Amino acid sequence: MSSSSELLNRGGVQAWRLLAIVSAAALLAAANFVFNPNRPAAAEDALQEGEIRLKDAAASRSPVLWIDARPQSEFDRGHVPGAMLLNEDHWDDLLPAVLEAWMPGRPLVVYCGSEGCRASHQVAERLRVEAGLPDVHVLKGGWEAWLAGQH
Amino acid sequence: MPDDISSTDGMRFAPGWAHPRGGLCRGAVVAVLILGFTQPGWGMLAWEAREASLYPGPLEESASASFRFKNTGDKSVEISDVKSSCGCTAAQSGKRIYAPGESGEVTATLNIGNRQGLQVTAITVTTNDGEKPVTLIMKTLIPEVLRIRPTVVWWPRGAAPDSKAINVLVQQDDPVRVVGVESSGDAFDVRLEEVVAGRHYRVNLTPASTAGPATVRLKIRTDTPKDKPRTYEAHVLVK
Numbered sequence: 001m002s003s004s005s006e007l008l009n010r011g012g013v014q015a016w017r018l019l020a021i022v023s024a025a026a027l028l029a030a031a032n033f034v035f036n037p038n039r040p041a042a043a044e045d046a047l048q049e050g051e052i053r054l055k056d057a058a059a060s061r062s063p064v065l066w067i068d069a070r071p072q073s074e075f076d077r078g079h080v081p082g083a084m085l086l087n088e089d090h091w092d093d094l095l096p097a098v099l100e101a102w103m104p105g106r107p108l109v110v111y112c113g114s115e116g117c118r119a120s121h122q123v124a125e126r127l128r129v130e131a132g133l134p135d136v137h138v139l140k141g142g143w144e145a146w147l148a149g150q151h
Numbered sequence: 152m153p154d155d156i157s158s159t160d161g162m163r164f165a166p167g168w169a170h171p172r173g174g175l176c177r178g179a180v181v182a183v184l185i186l187g188f189t190q191p192g193w194g195m196l197a198w199e200a201r202e203a204s205l206y207p208g209p210l211e212e213s214a215s216a217s218f219r220f221k222n223t224g225d226k227s228v229e230i231s232d233v234k235s236s237c238g239c240t241a242a243q244s245g246k247r248i249y250a251p252g253e254s255g256e257v258t259a260t261l262n263i264g265n266r267q268g269l270q271v272t273a274i275t276v277t278t279n280d281g282e283k284p285v286t287l288i289m290k291t292l293i294p295e296v297l298r299i300r301p302t303v304v305w306w307p308r309g310a311a312p313d314s315k316a317i318n319v320l321v322q323q324d325d326p327v328r329v330v331g332v333e334s335s336g337d338a339f340d341v342r343l344e345e346v347v348a349g350r351h352y353r354v355n356l357t358p359a360s361t362a363g364p365a366t367v368r369l370k371i372r373t374d375t376p377k378d379k380p381r382t383y384e385a386h387v388l389v390k
Contacts, residue, residue: 070238071238071239073238074238087238087239087264088239088264088265088266089239089262089264089265090264090265091264091265091266092265092384095384095386096366096368096386099303099366099386099388100366102390103390104305104307104390112237113238116236116273117236117237118236118237118270118271118272119237119238119239122266122270129300130299130300130301130302130303131301131302131303131386132300132301132302132303132304133303
């Protein structure tokens with residue numbers, strides 16, 4: 001039968017072991033966070049609802065129909081090859097051409113200038129909810145992400 | 152030694168010289184003192200409000216918000232950039248340089264176009280006073296007079312030519328009558344049905360055939376507003 005001091009000692013050793021294991025795990029996690037170049041994306045890189053990354057859009061089985069939600073002037077300065085302009089400045093005028101190009105099964109990916117703009121989300125929302133079109137996505141990072149992906 | 156030291160952003164540092172963590176506190180105090188001495192005259196814009204909510208009427212073509220500020224520093228501040236998150240919104244300041252004590256405003260104007268519902272625009276104001284850019288938020292709720300769902304009706308090629316419908320629901324308190332629907336072609340049978348006068352209408356659609364592609368554009372005409380009745384669009388396709 002163990003004496004109470006032995007029990008206390010054993011409990012103390014176990015506590016130290018547990019502490020050592022937890023400390024080692026914390027150190028490993030911290031090292032992974034700092035040094036691992038492939039660590040999970042930070043919160044700012046997380047996808048918002050309805051967003052798709054460029055690499056996933058590019059890997060789509062059906063060719064993507066790119067929708068540029070920026071103003072005409074920015075579209076004219078440069079856009080994704082084959083993209084169609086559709087913004088809320090001239091929604092009624094621009095939508096018919098998009099519908100002409102769209103085919104069932106062809107995903108639509110909407111983009112605007114950058115991560116911070118909301119136009120792509122608003123256009124995508126209208127295509128989904130008002131028009132009832134399926135397979136509508138927003139390009140994460142917008143035009144800036146597309147440009148970065150070309151290098 | 153003063154009882155406490157306030158940084159430029161209002162954080163207060165309590166005296167901590169005798170505390171075991173005094174090194175950290177001392178470092179913070181020194182940093183604040185250095186900042187205080189090396190940049191004694193930072194200009195600073197104090198904003199009356201950084202967020203504005205707008206409720207334009209159904210006929211408005213644009214909505215504007217003014218964000219007023221005052222230079223509360225003791226040096227002039229130059230507004231070097233005013234940028235909107237959306238090309239739909241023009242944002243500008245009255246002028247570039249504001250003297251100490253001087254007030255001004257940044258104005259943002261949203262082009263309503265075919266927009267509806269809640270529009271959120273961020274306006275970033277950059278100054279040369281070393282402060283971080285300020286983000287102003289303009290929230291514009293554009294009234295939806297009619298809710299048309301869906302605005303695009305389509306049949307896959309070869310599908311059964313069953314009837315489908317577009318529902319037109321009045322969203323405002325005052326009634327709106329749908330007085331007619333015009334079709335750009337005859338590939339579909341188009342019939343307007345009054346479900347509840349002034350509140351709910353239905354446009355029933357039946358394709359003549361789904362054997363080949365077809366596209367028509369519908370114009371849904373209303374009686375509102377009286378002086379310039381509005382027309383809404385919908386699209387019918389066989390794809």
